[in-house]
Amino acid sequence: EMCLSVFAWALQAGGAVDRRVGENFPRPHRDQSYTQCHTSDGQLRMVTCWVPLVPVTACSGCMYVVPADRDPLLDRPDAPAHLAPDAAAARPLGEPVPCEAGDVLMWKSNLIHWGGACEEGV
Structure with missing residues (x-):
């Protein structure tokens, strides 16, 4: 059975009144545990999908991921x-x-991932 969930966020440059605006979940995190997104025999059953509506770079809010082979707690x-996950430990392992x-x-x-901030002037 497939469960469909859709969420949308708009990034704005830093300095906004709302502390969340300008950052797309800046803390390294997993959306689900290994158990929640795999069957009992290890087959994948859930993915996260992200579609930017504008071009994104490291300066304008791109996604960062920690490759699975760098994550000792993946499974x-x-x-x-x-x-x-410990943010200080995860960030150096991440790739934009x-x-x-x-x-x-x-x-x-x-998979550990997080969104980058949208910098002023971008």
Whole structure:
């Protein structure tokens, strides 16, 4: 059974009144645990999809991901830090994923990721 969920956010340059505006979930996180997005025999059953509506770069709010081979807790949902990864440890492992408007990014929902900030003047 497939569960469809859709959310939309608009980034604005930093300095906005709302502390969340200008940042797209800036803390490294997983959307789901390994157990929630894999079957009992390890088959993938859930992905996260992100589609920017404008071109994005490291200066304008692109997504960052920690490649699975750099994540020692990827398939360890029992680990205390699995769903709340240490941001200071995750950030140096992350890779920016700049892309064009309309590009589709998809990843396993237990992959660590976060959104970059939209800088002033961009």
